[in-house]
Amino acid sequence: MTASAHLLEVRNLSKFFTLRKGMLQRAAGHVRAVDDVSFFVDDGETLGLVGESGCGKTTTGRALLRLVPPSAGEILFKSTQLAREGEAPRLIDVATATEKELKVLRREMQIIFQDPFSSLNPRMNVGQIVSEPLDVQRIGRQDERRDRVGSLLESVGLNAKDARRYPHEFSGGQRQRIGIARALALEPRLIVADEPVSALDASIQAQVLNLMLDLQNEHGLAFVLIAHDLAVVRHISDRIAVMYLGRLVELASTDALFESPQHPYTEALMAAVPIPDPDRERAKDTGLLGDVPSATSPPVGCHFHPRCRYAEDICKTESPPLREIQEGHTVACHLADTIELRSFGS
């Protein structure tokens, strides 16, 4: 394995949940929350992961850090911490890493959460919250940690004195900054950001997005940004992966995806984004039918076919494989070559 590999490479990741019923907890069915998903992330880039609720994007994000143990697949991370001094980084599979390795890996991959209210322990003050990673990993002495917490808080736009205050004294945007400071404490190289701005007001959302961009520029951080808001994802992602009912349906660079979406679901998703322009918003046609089907019994064939206006017979029986249409642009649609989809490029 060479050092030139991607920072993170996910191969055929799957996560099944077993539904249990009754007193004896018998297995009553499986939910394929994540179904054979593959992608990679390079150093310093942002990969956006979009889809509607229940598409498996959050489970994917948690599986990357093994907060949810994956059912199958590999999650290869290029670790410098686990490599020997002076040697090339070592590729390690997060899915099968030992507890010890995992703890070291935590320094290199971190997560920030959607809900800035429940992700901070209300009984701990901000200083304790932000220094928790340092305490757990036993980094530095007590006073060094305190200084570090101060500088971390300042780097996310808060005051070092805020360390003595409690989460409920802060607004939503400020809490999200605290969560980011905690994630930054270990100087990770990859941060999984799970809907980091969707609980925030519009004017605060921009502040947090700016902070993420600044941090990326300063530290060369890589992000996996999980979000349902396409405009947000487009704004800070280099490449975007679209998920539907546990499967990856399209993956491309942001520009390519918007200029020539290849999957009808991507098109529908883009068309549904509300645009703050009365004339364009009213003129547009959002022709997506019906609701997202239940994840416990997804449609046979292409999961999307009952809602797809282009669907043909083959879509009802055969599941489309993911194939590369252009370099770096993959799509899982039988009809990708035959149908003409709208462009959303500027």
Place this chain on the structure above:
Amino acid sequence: MSIVSRFKRDRVGLVSACALVGLYLVALTAPWLAPYDAGETSLREVFRPPSAEHLLGTDQFGRDVLSRVIVATRVTAKITGVAVLLAVVLGTCGGMYVGYVGGRLESLVMRLTDMLLIFPTIMLAIVIVTIAGPSEGGVIVALGLSQVPKFIRLARGVTLSAREALFVEAAKAVGAGRWHILRRHIWPSISSPIIVQATLSLPILVLSASGLSFLGLGVQPPTPEWGAMLNESKDFLRTSPYLLAGPGLCLFVFVLASNLVGDALQDALSPRASSEG
């Protein structure tokens, strides 16, 4: 606003907390406080109605009721205090453990506690007393064990919800181990609901302890106990109804005070109150 200051502003809670503390002080100093020896019989002084000499009168053996009531405070305080402690320790440890570990053991324990919870406290206590024998120790064990299912349930519930909380996931994401999470995140969430439940269990235990004694299944005579005293008094209702007053009133005050303290603590510690304040 802090919990202490919220509690302090609750006048009723404060007064009842003082009353409860007062009762425990009485319990501690009972032998010195009692004007007479609680066990001293005097055949010349049977059934004296309340007077300056015997504020609550004397009973069928000529014993001073006031002194007996005071010493009984000590008995009740001891029994219920130790029983609550037993239930808290066993229930909290058990509940936290099964809640955190989960799996088969958890479902087994929870099914068992669910089953035990459908039996009223006094029935469970009666069963255990039947086994352990009617004595002070037996009553303590019976009452303590009868409350354990409640605490297991509570501790497990809080542990489960804390375990699912995002801040625990965040802690796992920075590499925190099981012990760190239990100590730093789960234990702090669990302590206040347990304290509230313990205070709310106190009146139930006081009632059950005196109920057992009333039935003759609790503390045995001649040890003074409110329930047992009430049971004895019932044969002399026609002639000496004043015998009811002392133990009845004490029971009422103890139960009222502990109920009010429990309610006040619940209000002060509930998350709703802290988010509004």
Place this chain on the structure above:
Amino acid sequence: MVPAGLLLVTFLFGLFHFIPGDPALLLAGDNASAEVVEGIRRAYGFDQPLPVQYWTYMKKVLQGDLGVSNFSREPVTALILPRIFNTAQLAFWSMGFAMVVSLILGCCSAMFWNTWIDKLITGIALLGICTPVFVSGLFGIFLFSVKLGLLPTGGLDSWRSFVLPVVTLGAFQAAVLTRMVRASMVEALGQDYIETARAKGLAETAVVFKHALRNAMLPIVTLFGLGFGATLGGSVVTETIFTWPGLGRTMVESILSRDLPVTQGALLLFAFMFIGINLVVDLLYAAIDPRIRFDAP
């Protein structure tokens, strides 16, 4: 239900063995001769291996044979069965009283939340839960039987015998349940769908008694189930106060006189009553909660 029953019978079987001392000695009494004890040991099969004893016991219970009383030498079943009816009557009327009172007071309290009506009702309920049945019962006897001579002090002769026990036991449960009904109703009245109901133009009574109460009924059914159990438990004390010829008093007397077969039988019947109530509650709950009714496969 079946596993619970099995567990119970096992437990009661174990009762003999949990109790310190020789079971045969217990049955025979303190001053029985060695031959008598030995005879009992053989008669009861205590000399058999444990699994055999267990199997015999199970078989007997299933056949309705709960053994013979140590003292009266009557079959336990015959001794106990008429008592169950008396206890059931007491519990039934007390619980009925408690349900009616607590529903009315609890709903009133929630409807006039934080007004003087609410405070009055919660105050009365608080006093109620702080007065144990044996205090209020004795006081009732003193007032209505001794002083006024209106009602009998105990026993079971006419409808007048019911008044004091039912009211004493019922009032305590009513106080406990009023607080819980009120809490459930306050909770239900705080939900979003209440705002929807008000936005539809419904009168406040329809909002409270249709939309809120129907939802609050879910926890209330459970509470009433637990309350019924507690009433049965409370009947033990109540029967002792009012010398009521019920199962509870029989059980207490048997414990005091160490009449183990009777204790066992009474406990078994009590336990089955609790389990039965629980079962009814579960069924009722499923019947009124559409989320359970329609999720079953």
Place this chain on the structure above:
Amino acid sequence: MSVAHSDEPLIEVEDLRTYFHSEAGIAKAVDGISFAVRRKKTLGVVGESGCGKSVTARSIMRLIRPPGKIESGSIRYRRGEETLELAGLDPKGRTLREIRGAEIAMIFQEPMTSLNPVFTIGEQITEVIRLHLGAGRGEARRRAIDMLNAVAIPSPHQRIDDYPHQLSGGMRQRAMIAMALSCHPSLLIADEPTTALDVTIQAQVIRLMRDLQREFEAAIIFITHDLGVVAGIADEVMVMYLGEIVERAPVRDLFRDPKHPYTQGLMTSIPSLNGARKQRLPVIEGNVPSPFDLPRGCRFHPRCAHASELCRERAPLLLEAAPEHHVACHLQDPELA
């Protein structure tokens, strides 16, 4: 304020103040707002959390619960020939109950919790039909099925007997809309009706509401925090900040030419589908102040890049800066600028 148009507005709110009294002080959730809703038109209300947009809606419905209270102001509702003063009515009284659900209906953000879980959607829809239209059981059921059909719920004959938990989020919100429109109200108040829904479902629901408005000829007050959503449905938009209206204009004027620095800030700070990528967004600095501790002068001044001494001292009035375009900013006041 003069009414420029011949047709009189359906609802006229004047200087409405709704405060919440608590131990921490008085929260002025709505503090002196005036606006009008015209028949068959949609008024969009935009603002961030805590700006008072939901409290405004609930004040009109008189659904404010203690410790909240309408302190002053008037809400005039035109009902045929007469004009009713909603702010003066008894919130539990008969007149208001006749209006609620029948003439003014409301839908809420969370379709899961705002439908009663123990009644079928049919029972919940027929309840309001029978209450206000006096219809019989069969007639009400027929109407309910028609309404479910109108909101595009597939196989309404079966769906009508479903409980809320058996429907998806989008279907539940459609059922809510069916319930709200079932008595043909003249005003529908929609409080963030699409916020809890996925984008594709949101688009469907908004389209549905636009179609239904034409069919049912109802006026709508549409509350949202999403400028994109409001652009798609409103005829007129008012932007609220900390209990006050900062700008009110016809929808095209507002999006073409936002005049208040707050409105401008909101528009530039959201990422768009065609703007520059990976660049810092222009932001409104700082946080929304606590409602218990409102800034003096213009409430937006601590976050405003153009704030002057005047802004710190004196609160601006909502004035007409262009035809029908009202804005509350000293910079737009010709006498002061």
